[in-house]
Amino acid sequence: MSKNKRGVFPRKIKGFRDINPELNQLRTKIITKAAEVYRKYGYEHWDTPSIEYADNLGKYMPDKDTIEEGVYSFRNPENEPVYSNKGEELRDNDNSVIMENHYLSMRYDLTAPLARLYSEKVWQSYMQGNLTEKNIPLFRRYQFGRVFRYEAKLDPGRFREFWQIDFDTVGTNDVSADAEACMILSDAMEAIGLKRNTYIVNVNDRKILKGFLKSIGIFKLKIEDDSKILQGEDLEQAILRIIDKVDKIDLKGVLEELGKGRTDTSGAKIQGLNLPDSIIPKINSYLSAFENIKTRAEIIEKLTAFNIKDVIFNEGLEELKKIDLLLKNIGYQDDRIMFTPTLVRGMAYYTGPVFEVNSLQTYKDHKGRKRAVGAICGGGRYDGLVKNLLGIKAPATGASIGVDRLAELLMLTNQNDDLEDGPVFIVMFDDNLMPEYQKIAAELRNAGIETEVYYGSQKQLKKQMKYADKKNCPIALLIGENEFKDGIVTVKNLKLGKDKSMQAIQDRNEWQSKIQKEIKRENLIQYISKIIK
């Protein structure tokens, strides 16, 4: 070790961040407004732990096959029995219970914990043989909170801890619930403050993608990939993962990756999937068929015109038709919710309709380049997820708003509200007057007005006013020995001082007389109440 000794200095873990009052205000607004919309559709507020047994969270990270990748996991300090699928303790040859420090994982989303919550709720009933796929109970909840992802590479604006607010319906096959999810996302965006036509809910159906890929013969192929054979659903997932990148690498990049591979902007060689030459033009013609189509009706027409005889494809098409009908009937037009037959969504667990909200707004980055914020919400139907844990199918659908991504969008496009006013600020002039300062503060608080007495060690007036300014205080109260004796308080209107109308005033005395007034102590509370409200 070097001449310096190992030490400690204050810092956050890389990829984690502190949230200041301004961002908290925005985050609180997003969560509150989204929750109000979710409640309006009958969802109840549930909450689950931040960490779960790793095996209960499953293997469903986007683009990842194993839970080890991308998830913070560690061993439980507590030694516990190992169980069978039926929840029985396993025993070794000596008949003693096998003990282990189980792996725990910090949750990477709120959907996997929902599957655990639901499965646990109905577990008893299932074990007693009273639960079948026919009588699986309905459960609708919303939940918000932090999720954690260990991303090896951190792009700007991406974090390893971020917030989501989700709603889900478990126990329904009804595609009406999927249509509802789209309406909810649209309502929530507008409740949060996004203007109509600045966002779009894009909808697809995984069955359409699956059916199309089946119709062009994907499920009959065997592809050699790193001396491993890719086929069936694994090959389907591999193709979908590449199609999913279309926003990042464009159609050309997608086609190259499906074929022989490509070279990215940094010059790195990206391996291709090596699909046969006969297949790629078919995928190309599908992917490019929907450009410049502006209505759901035209998309349905186009999909119908493909005349694909695959059962799954047509199931998906029927689902989109039903969704369109319901939306049209209630008045959700193409400007809010649109069909996008190329949409994939990353998560491997989706089985039917999938949805995503994209902002149509752009912003300029620090180099002046026009940039788009990616998807701000995502969701879909996942009929198989609960089965992995429970043993029987519980069809489900739902979606998630990326709270931090949305907050970032609102800030980058200057749609966040102004920072709320801070407290009325009582300047600390004289230690002996502290009881009087406290008394005024208590009276103001009783009148419902936020008030702070300055306790800092930096007593210079200039420092105190700088502190008040930083906290966005609307008013400062100044009381020295003389004011106290005379029964008056100097009230400085800091908010008015920042007002544009005040900047035109040239005369210092006039300016001063407008923002600073001497008020009689007995009239103080009433006077301030009037300014604040």
Added chain:
Amino acid sequence: MSKNKRGVFPRKIKGFRDINPELNQLRTKIITKAAEVYRKYGYEHWDTPSIEYADNLGKYMPDKDTIEEGVYSFRNPENEPVYSNKGEELRDNDNSVIMENHYLSMRYDLTAPLARLYSEKVWQSYMQGNLTEKNIPLFRRYQFGRVFRYEAKLDPGRFREFWQIDFDTVGTNDVSADAEACMILSDAMEAIGLKRNTYIVNVNDRKILKGFLKSIGIFKLKIEDDSKILQGEDLEQAILRIIDKVDKIDLKGVLEELGKGRTDTSGAKIQGLNLPDSIIPKINSYLSAFENIKTRAEIIEKLTAFNIKDVIFNEGLEELKKIDLLLKNIGYQDDRIMFTPTLVRGMAYYTGPVFEVNSLQTYKDHKGRKRAVGAICGGGRYDGLVKNLLGIKAPATGASIGVDRLAELLMLTNQNDDLEDGPVFIVMFDDNLMPEYQKIAAELRNAGIETEVYYGSQKQLKKQMKYADKKNCPIALLIGENEFKDGIVTVKNLKLGKDKSMQAIQDRNEWQSKIQKEIKRENLIQYISKIIK
């Protein structure tokens, strides 16, 4: 391994729990009300990550000397440089940067992360030599969220993940800030719904305890403890930890533990601290001096009458006098905030005034025994905590409300609000009518009314009504083919059906006619709005 194979079944980690809508309603209320009070005193909302570098959180768990005990820690998957106290990368003899997978810890409270946040904010300024103890900036924030403790033994109602809502002022020596903390705790309790005289804010000053122990010669003692010598502040902390147990083991138990040890209710032998026989009666006379004293003024009199000539003791006494003066001046009387010279508070980092809120209410446990909920809030002055990370002193004070403990108290004493109404419930009679159900739902939502259309697979009316009842739905709408043709809707008032006034009605038809009405479709929204509001 046995005949059963290792499996997965749905379950939470031991000591963790799911939160249902009722408890979430209560938790949300506690957090919202407390935050409103904190804001009224000028505290701003900040947030920090759930996990931190272990070395940044320090070693301040109650009753624990090491961070390993009681804290969930694990190694960062990311390999990172090792740093000196000044934040410089350390290098080995080959001049390459020394890399390590640092230990990360899940936060065990919100105070240690605050010390990190504050230190990090002023770090640059400190490194540039611009920061001294004289010009340390003032910082006041509130924060709420989950904290995690790996408690080896889990008492009923205790959890390993729970919520706190904290407020703190860093950068002030002024004991007015401590007085304010007591007022805030009292205000918050009442804002949350605790009635006056059902709770008490207990206040002490660590300086009084330290000064008293010094005056009886503790700091001159050397005590052999497990072949280790206990003396100075370590001995002081050991004595305080035992005094802190007085609520659990009574005065007798405390005195025994200070001396030769005791046998607990289970028959286990608890080792004593083996203080000399001359010391224990002095501690006894201090601890028993304050029983049945009902006012702060009398406590101050009593403490003065001890006539202890120790500087630290008298500093503490002066602080309590100043706190009393401020509180009296604003009208916080002895029924809300009381002095308790035997109060310790667990955390080792407290250096001055300490406070704790206790409920004066009891409840009956499942065996009918009268029980008290322990402390529901705690806090105090911690002038040394920031110094461990920053290198210079930043005096600080603050407190924390144990959200889950308080929620438990409100439930056990039946002071929680009724569960909020669920959504208006639209019964699913006929798949073909789904567009009509959705249309009614959309109209109700537009009128501001929460509404749910049933999507479950269990379509029997009885099952649907059971679901609606479980969700506390106030109204159910029934529309079959005939109602639809006739342009009417059957409205069932579920809330009225549960009303006591209805139970007196014997006649089934009369009862039915009151809770169930046929309403014309065109009048439906107006009719329901009237009932709901």
